[in-house]
Amino acid sequence: MKQRHVETSTIKMNVVDEGHGPAILLCHGFPETSYAWRHQIEALAKAGFRAIAPDMRGYGGSEQPRAVDEYSVFHVVGDMIALLDVLGEQHAVIVGNDWGATIAWQAAQMRPDRFRGVVALSVPIMGRPPVPPTRIFPRSDDAELYTLYFQEPGVAEAELERDTRRTLRKLLFAASGDAGPRQPGDATPNPFGMVSRDDGLLAPLPDPKELPAWLSEADLDVYADAFTRAGFRGGLNYYRNLDRNWQLQAALAGIKVELPALFIAGERDTGLQIPGMSEIIKAVPTLAPRIRAPLIIEGAGHWVAQERPDSVSAAIIEFAVTTFAAM
Template sequence: MHLAEQGSGPLILLCHGFPETSYSWRSQMGALAAAGFKAVAPDMRGYGKTDSPQAIEAFSMEQLVADMVGLLDVLGVADALIVGNDWGANVAWQAALRYPQRFRGVIALGVPMMKRSPMPPTTFFPRTEGLELYALYFQNVGPAEREFSANVAETLLKIMYAASGEAGPRRESDGTPNPFGMVNKTQGLLAALPVPESLPSWMTQNDIDVLAREFERSGFRGGLNYYRNLDRNWEQEAEYSDAVVAVPALYLVGERDTGLSIPGMADIIASMTAQVPYLRGTHVIPGCGHWLPQERPEILSTMIIDFANELEGKST
């Protein structure tokens, strides 16, 4: 496992999502270190310079959480505040749920803690004759890998821009022909996504180049395998169906996060305290999209530091 690390003090573990790497936390590392914390951002399993096992089942949530626990062991620390964005938020929630003695607090970005569904996720994801939710498109090995690898830099730019605040406001699906997140089965995911006339204000050409080099090396299979374990994760989560996140928590979401376009998401977020009784706040960040660590780095760094100081009993 490859790590970016900076500073010394209580550990703050930063978990990225798809399609990202530890580089996505570049703006938080120095700020957290300056505030007296040790910031550690791993390339998650299958990403960047971290190993990418061949077996799909090697990317189950059980394995991803075990990676985080094992990382604490290797670093020689008893516990940590865990922070995650996108898939990293899923990992952070489950780590705090399953190992509250190791993760003293959790900050989740974009993805709320959700109650286990009554049936496997892929059985109720939306699909029509010509369209299917992106997570269904990712289930078959090969098509998404080939599409994304054809022009890695353009793939990353399209996805990053489409899910950013600069792409515009979000709303719940209203029956339009191709709402965000639905993939044309014959054209693929990228065809419907625009190439912006200029880079998003929060991203430089160097940022795109760094990220592209990482995915040209690793490919996309590892990250896509997270989605291929959705039903396996659902099966494994049965033993935790009555458990709650028993540590202090914070939830942040961009006002223009693509997830807010999912029908019922507002209700899920509003009812989160049933699964997260020690939730210390839900914050909607104006104008921000799905990439909060990069789109609003100063705001996020301040909120992480304030929350971490509270956990440590420090005044801010």
Template sequence: MSSRKVNANGLAMHVEERGEGPLILLAHGFPETSHAWRHQLAALAAAGFHAVAPDMRGYGETESPSEINRYSTLDLVGDLVGLLDSLERENAILVGNDWGSTIAWQAALLRPDRFKGVVAIGVPMMDNPPVPPTTLFPETPDARFYLLHFQEPGVAEAELERDIEATLRKILFAASRDAGPRQPGDDTPNPFSMVARDCGLLGPLPMPARLPAWLSEADLARYVAAFARSGFRGGLNYYRNLDANWNYQRALAGLKVQVPALYMVGEQDVGLSIPGMQEVIASMPRLVPELRKSVTIADCGHWAPQEKPDEVTAAILDFARSIHSGT
């Protein structure tokens, strides 16, 4: 594996890369880094592709601007376009998980000349809602949706950075298949759900007696070191731009993703427990007319590239080969 720093969109960006051939970019989510794609980097390179996974803006060894408004999806798409320029590549297939999927959809929507195929894991392409998203999230006197919990600068940072190792152990476990089955209305602790005002996001989450089989102590140590360096502020700032993103996306009303696309989601992904999510996934062809397939990965939670690396890699490779063969 090769690691280096490149200039992307005026940002010092750390990337992990491997292999030669057609380019596949891999965009991670929250709370992850480029290390989330460790399995795909090796396998895609072995299959004849140039695989590149950046630490996204605000994460790991990539620069973290201090201003909240510099974490909009326009900034993040700009980073990926800038990365293509730094790599001196005209275009790429773009793969994302979690927040990386949101960015990948927007990149494909805005720059189909640079991103000729998109693979999104977990997060489907969605319509812009009729009102700012933070006005739609549930809130009670005792609890509020986690996206609202993340809005006030400093609040979530203080909680998540108090013990970074414990934070990552809890969140990575709780959103994985190992935490138990996910059904609408179940009470399995979920880091991406309602947050009680008296105990925060982490309070109800179990501390696993041991790490899941897909996450070694060495892998966790990599994540802990990365967040000890960057903190959580950069990643949280993505959430703090939800309403700003909604505002600019009104100018894109009616625009569709016109490049080939593949969607994957873990059967036990915590996002599927959100009411209406299955209907959103089923309606995606209206927004993504070139959607080739929607795949549900059995016995898999939110961290599909890590929990089920072979299945995810095989699906990416089938899709990428079809793009390059013109089929």
């Protein structure tokens, strides 16, 4: 993929920009880069769209502000607006996976004047909880939820950066549909679950002898090179702003996403097993009243855009064609 650096009004960003036509902005999650959208970029460009996929703030070749508090959702949504501005695009459909989905929902809520629709992969829109998120997440004497494990700067970095390639191999495999069935009570190790205070995040995760079909050694090389150069600090800083986001979002409480929306998830997505997630998904239409019926893709896990690229690309294209035609 052809990459270039773009100087925006917020940060310098490394961007893949392919095709001509209505813009579709693709926001990756953790631990990914713009490379996560390699299949969609090609498909969207061939279908007559302009596919724009940045390395998000703190990732890959994009700028990495030092201060932790510069990774709030307000900063990252600001980056997306600034990127559209410098590329000369007034409107776009915004698509996101994992943290990118959270950014996509927030962008649709904050700036409906700039986005025509939102496609969220893996993470549904959620209402603002009554207390800061870190007060809700479970912890015990022996373990804590991964989001709490990520809070203290330097702790998770020390583990994840010890062997970057092994870290990515374990995380990408363990959260994929190839790691095994994801059912209530399933004992398959979950990278987005509880973390032992003694063993850390990676120890219980399987280390596959062979990579799944959707992730080649060359693909893993690209990710490993990006995270070897950039480290994991930028991506972890998104988690360190969960409570700050909660405070800032008080001003947006009660605002619905009124844009057309689509939620896509893999049937075996580890995130779907988080306690209370089924109730959250059922409540989505009250927060995004123009959302379509969810698309749940059989056999896929958390990296659904990479695991089932043809299905995801087709869904995004159909959604974008319909959405832009209604303008």
